[in-house]
Amino acid sequence: MATTDMCPMKPEPTLSFTQGLIVGQISVVLLIAAFIKFFIFGEAPSPEVTATIRAAERRSRTLAHRQSLLTLRSTTPNATRPPQPPTLNKKKSSILRSPPTLTIGSILNKTYYNVDSHQPESLDWFNVLIAQTIAQFRSDAQQDDAILTSLTKALNGSSRPDFLDEIKVTELTLGEDFPIFSNCRIIPVDEDGLSLNTGPNGEKRFDANSSRAKREGSRLQARMDVDLSDMITLALETKILLNYPKRLTAVLPVALAVSVVRFSGTLSISFIPSNPSQSTPTMMTFSFLDDYRLDFSVRSLVGSRSRLQDVPKIAQLVESRLHRWFDERAVEPRFQEIALPSLWPRKKNTRGGDEPLDGSASSTTSGSAGKGKGREIAKELKEEARKEFQAEAAAGQRRELSPPENLRYRRVRSRGERGSRGSTGEYSMPGSLPGMALDLPP
DSSP states (O other): OHHHHHSOOOOOOSSOHHHHHHHHHHHHHHHHHHHIIIIISOOOOOHHHHHHHHHHHHHHHHHHHHHHHHHHHHHOGGGGSOOOOOOOOOOOOSSSOOOOOOOHHHHHHHTTOOTTTOOOBOOHHHHHHHHHHHHHHHHHHHHSSHHHHHHHHHHTSTTSOTTBOOOEEEEEEOOSOOOEEEEEEEEEEOTTSOBSOOOTTSOOOOOTTSHHHHSTTOEEEEEEEEEEEEEEEEEEEEEEEEOSSSTTSEEEEEEEEEEEEEEEEEEEEEEEOOBGGGTBOOEEEEEEOTTOEEEEEEEEEEOSSSOEESOHHHHHHHHHHHHHHHHHHHBTTOOEEEEOOOOSOOGGGOOOOSSOTTOOOHHHHHHTOOHHHHHHHHHHHHHHHHHHHHHHHHHHHHHHHSOOOOSSOBOOOOHHHHHHHOTTOEEBOTTOOTTOOEEOOO
């Protein structure tokens, strides 16, 4: 009895080893099933909800950036203007008269544009020009495989991860419709892109005499609405490689097709003047406001035998990545910058016109002939040279087939001709004048 009181019996486990193994396997299976159901086959939110959430995120980033700029200006007023490098004082010519200082207010006054009361303008003529440009781009893309080669090279560049095989482009559609631009208006902005069309109390009013309007770097910005409804498709095909524990342990084929269905937003365009002291040309900048809408249609196919089609999670990942790529490049506060060439008229850029205006010699005419006329002239010269060559070749063949004759004299073969000339026997010399004959003894 004492031994029993000192060493109590250990309680036996309620589950055996086999039962615990079965419960563990069932738990793993349930976790995998839940992952597949909610992560892979879970229903994606509606496009309206997704667009609202993304627009709210972009708006919050824009407001945070604007607030940081205002805070920086209030703490350090001179920090917004970058330090200018020292420049050499060059002597200005007295012949070329320097115009008065030009500000955005004087430009608006001289062009009779009131930013507070001017109505937005339609851009029908601009839509026609853009449509012609896009149509020519699509036509050029059909002639050669330049765009296909560039896409394949970009997709298989150094940024491609190791677990992806070679990426092949299986379909490329550039669309059939054209973007529509409308509701264009001019907005004065400062060097940071913040609107100057706001009064001290928050009302919409532009003061051309304010210090912000006269500050260096202030410019005029054109904003216009853009709307595009089309089907621009890019289809890819690749393989996911599993290189663990050894290389090419497993291979999973993946096919993906992404289509741009609709894009709508606000495009802002402005010009930055050139700076001769820094040798910088005139720049054109463009970006989109954070209120844009970009809808995609993503189709996917995973597997070789048992295939998974149109996985919602894959579509969400692809759309999120594409929106992030676009936001990082062309959505405010980021913008794209393009250098513009010189717009001064030059002789080497002159095209068209077959005759000079002053009626000078033909050499000047040939020098100023257009590119199309030059091609026609070259084609005509080649055709004439070909005809001459064929005529000479035909004449050579006839000489080879004809019997050899005397090099100096040709005897009249026709008896009718001989009888008409008389029986004294007349001969003609090649190259002699008409009516001239040689009387030789028979």
